[in-house]
Amino acid sequence: MGPFVPELISDQLNLVVALVLGIAFGAVLEQAGFSSSRRLAGVFYGYDFTVLRVFFTATVTTMSGVLLLGYFGLLDTEAIFVNPTWLVPAIVGGIIMGIGFVLGGYCPGTSICAAAIGKIDAIFFIGGGILGVFAFGELFPLYANFYDSTSLGSIKVFDSLGMSQGLFAFLLIAMAVGAFAVTTLIEKRVDRISAPSLEFKSRKHVAAGIGIFALGLLFIVLPDRKTSLINKVSDPKYAASHPVTVMDADELAFRIVDREPNIRIIDLRSIDTTMSRSLPGAENITVRDLFGKDWVSIFSRRHVKKALIGKDEAQERTAFLLLRELGYENLAVLKGGFDAFDKTILSSAPFVPTGSRWDADVKVFREKAREDILKLIAENKNKGAKEPKKTKKVQGGC
Amino acid sequence: MNAKYMNPYLAGFLLGLVLLATVFITGRGLGASGAIKSIVVATVDGVASKHAEGSHFYGAYVGPGKDNPLKSWLVFEVFGVLIGGFISGLASDRLKFVTEKGPRIQQKIRWLFAAIGGALFGIGAQFARGCTSGAALSGMAVLSTAGFITMIAIFGTGYAFAYFARKLWLAEKAGR
Numbered sequence: 001m002g003p004f005v006p007e008l009i010s011d012q013l014n015l016v017v018a019l020v021l022g023i024a025f026g027a028v029l030e031q032a033g034f035s036s037s038r039r040l041a042g043v044f045y046g047y048d049f050t051v052l053r054v055f056f057t058a059t060v061t062t063m064s065g066v067l068l069l070g071y072f073g074l075l076d077t078e079a080i081f082v083n084p085t086w087l088v089p090a091i092v093g094g095i096i097m098g099i100g101f102v103l104g105g106y107c108p109g110t111s112i113c114a115a116a117i118g119k120i121d122a123i124f125f126i127g128g129g130i131l132g133v134f135a136f137g138e139l140f141p142l143y144a145n146f147y148d149s150t151s152l153g154s155i156k157v158f159d160s161l162g163m164s165q166g167l168f169a170f171l172l173i174a175m176a177v178g179a180f181a182v183t184t185l186i187e188k189r190v191d192r193i194s195a196p197s198l199e200f201k202s203r204k205h206v207a208a209g210i211g212i213f214a215l216g217l218l219f220i221v222l223p224d225r226k227t228s229l230i231n232k233v234s235d236p237k238y239a240a241s242h243p244v245t246v247m248d249a250d251e252l253a254f255r256i257v258d259r260e261p262n263i264r265i266i267d268l269r270s271i272d273t274t275m276s277r278s279l280p281g282a283e284n285i286t287v288r289d290l291f292g293k294d295w296v297s298i299f300s301r302r303h304v305k306k307a308l309i310g311k312d313e314a315q316e317r318t319a320f321l322l323l324r325e326l327g328y329e330n331l332a333v334l335k336g337g338f339d340a341f342d343k344t345i346l347s348s349a350p351f352v353p354t355g356s357r358w359d360a361d362v363k364v365f366r367e368k369a370r371e372d373i374l375k376l377i378a379e380n381k382n383k384g385a386k387e388p389k390k391t392k393k394v395q396g397g398c
Numbered sequence: 399m400n401a402k403y404m405n406p407y408l409a410g411f412l413l414g415l416v417l418l419a420t421v422f423i424t425g426r427g428l429g430a431s432g433a434i435k436s437i438v439v440a441t442v443d444g445v446a447s448k449h450a451e452g453s454h455f456y457g458a459y460v461g462p463g464k465d466n467p468l469k470s471w472l473v474f475e476v477f478g479v480l481i482g483g484f485i486s487g488l489a490s491d492r493l494k495f496v497t498e499k500g501p502r503i504q505q506k507i508r509w510l511f512a513a514i515g516g517a518l519f520g521i522g523a524q525f526a527r528g529c530t531s532g533a534a535l536s537g538m539a540v541l542s543t544a545g546f547i548t549m550i551a552i553f554g555t556g557y558a559f560a561y562f563a564r565k566l567w568l569a570e571k572a573g574r
Contacts, residue, residue, distance in 0.1 A: 015474045017423060022478020024416045025428055029479070030486035032409035037498045037512070039403075041567045043553075044560035053406035054413060055535065061414020066421060074422075081426040083528065085544035088492040090533070093526025093567050094551020101556050102563045104515015105498070107530035108523065109430035109479065111516065116480045117487030118495040121512040126434070128513030132520020133431075133438040140455035147525065157543045168541070180407075188571030196406070208407065361454035 001293045002075045026113050035114040037105030037121055044102055046190040046268055049183040049197070056176040064215060067169060071225045071327075086151040104128070168221040173216030177209045233321035244320045247332040249341040250362065252307055253369040256280060256376070262303055268310040268319050269338065270393040279309065280376040287319050290326070299328040306330060312337040345370055426471070427536020431523035433476035439467040472532075500567040508563055511566055526551075 012273065021350040031083035032054045033039045069075035101107060102286025106114060106125045114122035162189050187195040211347070217292060232238060255263050256279065265282040278284070285295055299306060306323070308331060316333035323331055343349055351363045403409075420428055436459075443450040443460040450456040459467045467473075476521045499508035523529040526548045528537065534552060538546020 002422040004427075005424045009423070014424060014471060015469070018471045018474035019478040019481075021416060021420050021423075021428070022475035023482035023485070024419075024478075025413070025475070026482025026484075028409060028413045028416055028482075030483040030492075031404040031490070032406060032413065033403035035483060035487065035492070038500070038567065041500075044556050045564070045568060050403075050406045054410040056533060057407050057410025058413035058417060059538045061411050062417040062421065063541065065414070065418035066540060069418075069422060079425055080421055080540060082540050083427075083533060083542040083544045085542065085547065086525075086527065087547065089525040090527070090544050090547045091551050092535045093522040093524070093533075094548045095555045096522030097526065097529060097548075097557025098522075098552045099559050100515040100518030100522060101530075101552060102515075102559050103511045103566065104519065105432070105512065105567070106515065106519075108434060108516075108519055109428075109531040110530065112430060112433075112476055112479050113483035116483030117492050120495060120497045121499065121508055123518075124512040125516035128516025128518075129431070129434045129520040130516075131513070132517030133435050134442070134525065136518075136521045136524045137438060137442065137453065137455045140453065144454055152543070155543045157538075157546045158541060158542045160543045165541070167449030196403075200405070205407070316516040324538070381470055 001073065001296070002069070003079055007293075023111075029110060029113040030117065034110040035117050035119060035122075037114065037119070040107075040110060041102065041105045046186050047195070048224065049187050052183055053180060057180060060173055060176050060212065063169060063172065064219075067165070067219060067222075069373055073225060073291075076291070078289075078292050079294075082154040082156065084154045085152040086148070087152055089147055089149065092146075101245065165224060166222055167218040170216040173212055173219075177213050180205075180209065226288060229291075229322060230287065231326055233325060234318050239317060239321065242324075244317055245332045247307055248334050249333040249344040250365070252334055252341060253345045253366070253373060255307075257369050257372050263305045263307055264298060264301075265307050265309060266298075266307060268315055278377065278380060280373070280380055282309070287315070287322065290319060290322055299323060299326075302329055304330065305332055307332050307334060309334050309338050309341070311321075312339070326337060345373065407521065414539075417536065421536075423541065424471075427532060427539065429472045429528060429532030430474065430476055430479070431519065431529035432470070432472035432532055434520060436467045436470050436473050443467065444520070472512070500565070502565055536540045 009017060029035065030385070032056070033050050039048050039050055043051040059309075061371060066075065066077065066080075070077040084119055097107070104111075104125050106122055108126075111122040111125040111129070115126055156165070158165045161168065163171075178380055184197045184200070187197050233242075252265075254267075266281050267278065267282040267284045268287055270286060283295070283298060289295070290299075298304075308316045308319050308323075310319065310333075313333060320331050320333050348370070351359075351366065353359045356362075404412075417428055420426065439450065439456050439459045442453075442456055447460065451461045484493070497505050497508055499505060519529060523533070526533050527544070528534075528548070530549075530552060534545055534549035538549055539545070
């Protein structure tokens with residue numbers, strides 16, 4: 001499952017990857033005609049909409065790819081870098097760049113590409129860019145507060161607009177296809193002789209437009225993979241036909257007391273409830289996080305039993321079925337959830353005889369186990385409250 | 399004789415695949431202005447390292463225990479862009495020292511405005527945390543709100559301001 005940084009690709013190798021991807025990026029930009037400032041500026045005057053066509057086609061392609069890879073579980077979409085939003089600085093920065101685009105005829109990426117093939121104006125543009133960043137850096141204290149203002153974090157545009165991801169993807173595709181059609185008409189009116197779109201084979205282009213529009217429609221009905229899987233395993237019918245392995249409180253207590261190495265406790269409860277009473281060695285993972293690649297190394301060890309502990313048994317069963325759906329084995333749910341364990345083992349509630357001939361032994365065992373496990377919990381706490389595991393996140397941004 | 403440019407939709411599709419490969423392999427997007435920033439930071443650090451370490455802006459990238467700012471992902475990527483652009487220009491026979499400009503202005507005016515445009519991009523890209531590549535294109539591709547806002551601001555302003563800069567690009571009787 002992607003991305004492969006930082007687990008499979010080290011920081012050093014990543015630089016080589018950057019070089020290779022950069023070569024591909026530069027070659028495509030140049031072939032697209034982005035090494036020409038007149039062509040780039042044309043988008044603002046209606047004589048050449050190449051920029052818009054390339055830009056929106058690329059956006060739609062990548063977005064569709066990310067959505068599809070995420071849907072099929074090939075890409076961990078939680079792990080990829082989503083540019084954080086500083087609302088007002090983003091708008092102000094965009095306005096400044098917009099003026100820069102019209103005056104300079106390039107943007108930074110295209111200027112580098114143009115300089116590579118000898119465009120002298122592009123070299124001046126890059127020189128200006130260096131001076132601009134330097135000026136910004138030297139005067140930074142003047143607007144340091146503004147620079148950090150209206151920070152909204154890594155928010156997604158469909159959440160900001162209050163719609164589903166699929167609907168947004170469809171609207172974006174529809175807008176792109178519409179813009180392609182309208183700008184082609186404008187271009188041909190502004191320049192009847194040399195408009196780039198005069199060379200298009202219209203039937204093929206119309207067919208491609210319809211194809212991508214159909215893909216957009218698919219995104220509306222294609223549910224988000226996480227939601228659909230969780231819904232599937234939470235369905236009572238599904239649960240009834242898929243039995244789960246159950247472990248009772250005594251067995252779990254015995255395995256903890258026994259320091260059994262081949263068991264891993266997965267605590268599904270939200271982190272603030274577990275802070276006070278976290279079982280020794282437990283990993284805290286909420287149900288939605290089970291999809292991420294951060295935990296693959298724990299779940300994929302077949303010889304280790306993964307004991308799922310939740311606020312109740314239903315939550316555990318959902319997680320159990322979900323994990324099995326994701327292809328993991330050797331799982332167990334704790335009978336009655338954490339509360340049952342708390343009642344029978346941890347709290348000093350009086351022993352409830354079951355009438356079994358082993359009652360006396362069970363009582364002794366539970367008392368010893370309580371003492372031992374409470375000690376383990378206390379030791380855990382002394383080591384400092386367990387920080388929620390922070391894996392190294394992918395870095396990004398300009 | 400210059401070879402023709404690629405069909406823009408095909409080029410956009412290929413560009414999208416390159417960006418998709420970048421996201422899939424590395425979990426991040428493409429960029430450009432970040433490399434220019436690294437060059438500035440490295441230069442300031444080289445000339446006046448005390449000044450750089452004390453600055454709120456440069457200080458985040460330099461100082462003891464930090465890698466050289468030039469050893470960054472974007473610097474390598476942009477170096478690749480130079481190579482890739484050159485190879486493509488070579489293959490399509492477009493390597494030539496030339497200044498592109500509108501028909502109504504002198505070469506020196508074009509150079510001046512190219513530098514001003516570059517400077518504005520350099521400043522704007524700091525506020526927006528990225529330029530057309532890093533913030534707008536890569537941001538939109540992962541559906542980041544910032545990506546869309548930056549894109550709308552760049553192109554919206556471009557259209558609003560284009561009238562005032564028409565002398566730079568259009569012939570006397572061009573347009574409507």
